[in-house]
Ligand code: C2E
């Protein structure tokens with residue numbers, strides 16, 4: 001192409017063609033020029049090319065390449081021109097321009113050699129495309145990528161970039177979280193770093209391209225799964241689509257949430273669910289059963305003689321033992337069974353899936369043997385056996401409370417049959433006889449656990465309030481029920497011979513307390529202890545009294561024994577012999593609840609007795625009730641005629657006291673002068689200055 005010159009119609013046609021070419025050249029979205037090879041002078045340029053360097057399409061013609069684009073640029077480009085000439089092929093390069101008005105532009109340049117048929121170079125076409133806009137967006141992108149990269153490095157949370165599920169970048173916190181280096185993670189599938197059970201879900205999120213936040217599990221190099229939160233975003237970069245996922249470590253959060261939940265639902269010693277958690281779950285099982293789910297068995301497990309371990313070896317050993325037992329019980333069950341600790345040495349187990357009685361029996365046997373195995377704790381080998389009670393759902397109850405109560409009843413039955421065994425609940429156990437049985441089991445435990453206390457009630461002179469005696473009265477300090485009066489448990493204890501150890505303890509404890517008060521100068525009268533007939537008739541009873549006196553360093557005269565009329569009636573010679581031996585020790589003997597039995601005067605005359613205690617029932621209606629007054633008066637007179645002392649029980653009012661004083665009864669015991677008091681309260685009472693209004 002050359003600037004056309006000439007004339008005529010051919011000229012005109014050529015001129016028109018040229019004009020059309022110029023129109024086209026100036027309107028294509030590209031700039032171009034033609035340089036002749038020798039001297040690199042511009043022979044042709046469109047307007048865009050000329051304007052790029054501050055010329056127009058006419059003024060640019062004839063100027064050298066260096067003149068047009070500038071010396072330094074020309075020098076810079078020279079190697080490319082040389083390459084084009086040498087290879088006779090087009091070359092392309094990008095170049096940054098600074099406009100006349102100082103604006104930066106980027107151009108993409110193509111140099112095309114103009115070759116003759118025999119390969120000589122005549123010149124070069126220069127085709128220039130302005131790529132400023134493209135470059136600017138690229139720069140912006142790079143800047144934002146850099147910003148992102150900086151942010152990513154600075155973030156304390158793990159961040160991963162991935163494209164189509166393959167990792168393109170990760171930040172140091174994520175590497176630290178997962179235990180890999182950058183090189184080890186780049187290019188690998190994101191799913192490789194997700195716990196297997198979560199992969200389907202994560203893959204679905206990636207496939208859907210959703211922007212969501214969800215909890216999942218990451219996979220550490222060690223194979224450990226880490227609870228995490230994924231916050232997924234998509235980033236559009238030019239034509240690229242990157243996925244960015246923030247990986248937030250939930251361990252601490254999960255930990256605290258879990259810890260709080262755990263504390264509310266678990267026993268801190270064994271980490272087993274506690275009573276509340278257990279009840280909730282049994283409730284749920286019962287509800288499921290209503291919807292057709294199978295029944296279950298509830299086992300109440302109580303360790304035999306655990307308290308003894310605690311008392312003799314200390315709480316540390318006791319606690320360690322409970323932990324071992326908890327592990328053994330849990331280890332004997334299937335995954336869907338439940339086990340809980342109800343506190344103390346009580347564990348409860350639920351066997352799910354409608355087990356047969358045989359299957360339950362098998363599990364119970366297994367528990368009996370694994371729990372009973374000796375445990376090495378702090379250098380001591382201990383073994384405790386469990387007693388197990390079983391209640392079946394739905395046969396034996398339809399609430400957690402009822403099932404637990406019945407399993408508990410069955411458990412006491414197991415204990416009463418000799419411990420270390422399992423017992424199924426049977427409906428008749430709910431009846432009174434079995435309530436007694438359960439009570440018996442509980443009482444046996446109370447003896448081991450030393451749950452009894454003595455209260456002391458003073459006996460005073462009706463005239464001057466002087467202390468003339470003190471009666472020790474037993475109470476059961478029941479962990480749940482509080483102070484239980486003797487009438488509620490002694491009859492069972494007597495029927496089941498548990499009264500012997502209880503009575504022995506009362507004797508010891510009464511003498512021990514009295515001894516202390518005596519040494520403090522607070523007490524100078526005997527302490528009275530009630531005897532039950534089983535005790536009184538037990539072989540070796542007198543010897544046991546002797547032994548206790550010796551152990552407590554007490555003289556016989558410090559003790560008073562209260563017997564009932566009924567105890568004196570059976571075998572007179574034997575009774576007399578026993579009483580005489582007791583008298584020989586120096587002990588005082590009184591007849592309790594006098595008037596309620598059938599003892600005759602002749603009978604009493606032959607027995608070595610010191611006092612009669614007028615039963616409360618004859619005192620209650622004094623002074624108005626004539627028959628009570630008649631009996632009370634008769635007892636007082638009889639005592640006087642036999643040379644016996646007489647004490648009236650249950651004196652609550654001043655009128656009662658006055659009546660007694662007026663009818664020759666010198667001693668009284670009752671709320672008016674003092675209620676039965678715990679040892680400390682009685683000691684305080686002893687220290688009080690006292691005196692009754694003179695009659
Ligand atoms: P008890 O030997 O006749 O004891 C007197 C009972 O009358 C006591 O009842 C006492 O709390 C109660 N009492 C005392 N003053 C008054 C009063 O002014 N008004 C009223 N309403 N009651 C009063 P507690 O302590 O419930 O004992 C009941 C029975 O249990 C005793 O009757 C005794 O037979 C027996 N018992 C108590 N401790 C022992 C013990 O250690 N061994 C044996 N074998 N029996 C015991």
Ligand code: MG
Nearest residue numbers: 471530562592
């Ligand atoms: Mg008594």
Ligand code: MG
Nearest residue numbers: 592593613649
């Ligand atoms: Mg009495």
